Amino acid sequence: xxxxTFMAGFGGQGIISLGMLWVYCAMKExxxxxxxxxxxxxxxxxxxxxSVVVSSAEIASPLVTSxxxxxxxxxxxxxxxEGVARTGSVMLINSSLVKSRPSRKxxxxxEVPCVELAEEIGDAKIANMVMMGALSAATGAVMxxxxxxxxxxxxxxxxxxFIPLNVRAIEAGQMAVAQKVSA
Amino acid sequence: xxxxxxLMKGNEAIGEAAxxxxxxxxxxxxxxxxxxxxxxxARYMLDxxxxxxxxxxxxxxxxxxxxxxxxxxxxxxxxxxxxxSLKQEGISYACGADIPCVVVNVARAGPGLGGIxxxxxxxxxxxxxxGHGDYYHIVLAPKSVQEAADLTYEAFGLAEKWxxxxxxxxDGLIGQxxxxxxxxxxxxxxxxxxxPWCAGGRAGLAREANHVSSCILDPxxxxxxxxxxxxxxxxxxAERTRFEAVNVEKADLILVAYGTAARVCLGAIQAAAKEGLxxxxxxxISLWPFPKDELARLAKxxxxxxxxxxxxGQMVEDVRLAVNGTVGGAVAAVDFFGRCGGVIPSEEExxxxxxxxxxxxxxxxxxxxxxxxxx
Numbered sequence: 001x002x003x004x005t006f007m008a009g010f011g012g013q014g015i016i017s018l019g020m021l022w023v024y025c026a027m028k029e030x031x032x033x034x035x036x037x038x039x040x041x042x043x044x045x046x047x048x049x050x051s052v053v054v055s056s057a058e059i060a061s062p063l064v065t066s067x068x069x070x071x072x073x074x075x076x077x078x079x080x081x082e083g084v085a086r087t088g089s090v091m092l093i094n095s096s097l098v099k100s101r102p103s104r105k106x107x108x109x110x111e112v113p114c115v116e117l118a119e120e121i122g123d124a125k126i127a128n129m130v131m132m133g134a135l136s137a138a139t140g141a142v143m144x145x146x147x148x149x150x151x152x153x154x155x156x157x158x159x160x161x162f163i164p165l166n167v168r169a170i171e172a173g174q175m176a177v178a179q180k181v182s183a
Numbered sequence: 184x185x186x187x188x189x190l191m192k193g194n195e196a197i198g199e200a201a202x203x204x205x206x207x208x209x210x211x212x213x214x215x216x217x218x219x220x221x222x223x224x225a226r227y228m229l230d231x232x233x234x235x236x237x238x239x240x241x242x243x244x245x246x247x248x249x250x251x252x253x254x255x256x257x258x259x260x261x262x263x264x265x266x267x268s269l270k271q272e273g274i275s276y277a278c279g280a281d282i283p284c285v286v287v288n289v290a291r292a293g294p295g296l297g298g299i300x301x302x303x304x305x306x307x308x309x310x311x312x313x314g315h316g317d318y319y320h321i322v323l324a325p326k327s328v329q330e331a332a333d334l335t336y337e338a339f340g341l342a343e344k345w346x347x348x349x350x351x352x353x354d355g356l357i358g359q360x361x362x363x364x365x366x367x368x369x370x371x372x373x374x375x376x377x378x379p380w381c382a383g384g385r386a387g388l389a390r391e392a393n394h395v396s397s398c399i400l401d402p403x404x405x406x407x408x409x410x411x412x413x414x415x416x417x418x419x420x421a422e423r424t425r426f427e428a429v430n431v432e433k434a435d436l437i438l439v440a441y442g443t444a445a446r447v448c449l450g451a452i453q454a455a456a457k458e459g460l461x462x463x464x465x466x467x468i469s470l471w472p473f474p475k476d477e478l479a480r481l482a483k484x485x486x487x488x489x490x491x492x493x494x495x496g497q498m499v500e501d502v503r504l505a506v507n508g509t510v511g512g513a514v515a516a517v518d519f520f521g522r523c524g525g526v527i528p529s530e531e532e533x534x535x536x537x538x539x540x541x542x543x544x545x546x547x548x549x550x551x552x553x554x555x556x557x558x
Contacts, residue, residue: 060450
């Protein structure tokens with residue numbers, strides 16, 4: 001199994017955190033991982049992208065040029081992701097902010113209202129965690145089980161009080177995709 | 184027992200590996216894309232009671248490395264391409280004075296200030312003795328975060344054994360990306376080799392003062408010293424040359440690449456295999472000494488080569504030198520594909536180039552091999 005994911009959004013949306021936590025969870029599940037972020041010099045609002053690979057075998061190129069799954073967190077990222085996505089790949093769209101849809105018909109598009117779901121849980125800032133749950137459910141590449149203990153080893157102790165909130169966000173994302181698939 | 188796997192940036196893994204290798208003193212100056220390494224050392228060197236100095240310039244940092252290492256310490260500096268250019272004076276002096284130390288170049292795109300994206304345009308500077316005078320030093324090129332840690336850890340011992348700077352040449356992607364890494368155990372400080380040549384530490388000893396210098400004004404004396412150093416280079420080449428070879432016996436066309444470019448090539452090879460096309464990979468790990476004998480052996484076996492670099496073509500010259508004259512007295516064909524300026528070649532374009540060459544090889548099997556190497 002190799003899942004190559006391209007993540008794109010703007011600075012401040014938590015793209016880098018999303019990618020880093022995704023590969024951390026994958027590593028804890030025994031997978032090989034690479035995470036290559038690239039972002040603008042701006043503190044907020046610049047481009048934020050990540051090439052992320054998780055695999056049961058040694059990973060060749062860390063650069064994702066033909067992704068098996070892509071994450072579109074903002075409107076500007078849609079054409080970029082549409083331009084590189086592999087035929088038949090999964091495209092997860094943050095439908096709270098992205099109003100357009102890809103013109104390509106060879107992609108498996110899944111809409112996830114990340115911001116609305118995050119706000120329902122209590123904080124719009126955890127929209128990225130909703131998306132991570134959705135990515136797990138849509139690809140099955142990283143199971144995100146034992147989530148609580150993995151998050152405890154990832155975050156410093158001062159942040160542990162936010163773990164239940166993050167877990168709820170991730171589960172909401174998983175559920176959102178599961179409902180779409182069964183519908 | 185091996186430690187638990189950690190998720191680290193290449194830059195951080197290099198820093199931690201250096202600390203575990205017993206680096207006594209680190210001298211640095213900030214530059215992207217190696218800043219996390221300097222920051223890591225700032226945070227953790229002092230914690231373990233060692234020396235960290237952010238110098239006033241790259242030149243000063245390298246000169247401090249020279250001083251600390253001449254006094255017998257394990258010393259290191261790191262920078263990225265424009266900063267490493269500035270360090271060349273100190274590196275030349277260290278080579279002339281046979282001073283062991285570790286220099287890390289997390290390379291970016293040039294020339295000049297260039298850009299901050301990953302590149303491999305520093306191959307010539309690294310492998311040809313980038314400063315003035317007749318010299319070389321060991322250059323090791325990691326392909327992953329794990330290898331960046333392992334090679335850095337090993338570099339200190341190599342530097343002491345061969346009495347020279349060892350350079351870790353990692354492109355910016357290796358420094359910036361995160362991967363799982365199992366770190367080596369911290370070395371026992373008491374297990375270090377004796378350094379009877381080093382300066383200082385004479386208190387209570389009845390020995391003469393040691394002078395650690397590259398200055399020999401008598402031409403015959405200087406020539407003898409340089410010649411002795413070049414004899415040592417021969418022994419290093421015989422002992423230390425390192426490479427990785429993947430599927431080279433089966434494939435007719437072998438991709439030659441190091442660092443990130445080698446990872447991209449591996450992806451292209453896997454994609455080719457799915458289409459029933461056999462490609463090989465030859466990855467030099469020691470860029471100096473260059474693994475020329477193994478390449479020559481493969482060339483004699485009739486292999487063709489496609490060198491892939493994140494530059495306009497630098498290592499390709501070493502590949503051509505290695506295979507020169509080895510195919511029935513003719514020059515074996517060595518092709519080149521490169522992107523530069525911080526652009527990383529994609530698996531897809533490398534595969535397309537490999538296919539183009541294989542098609543041409545198949546079309547011309549009946550014709551004699553071309554005598555010239557194409558770019």
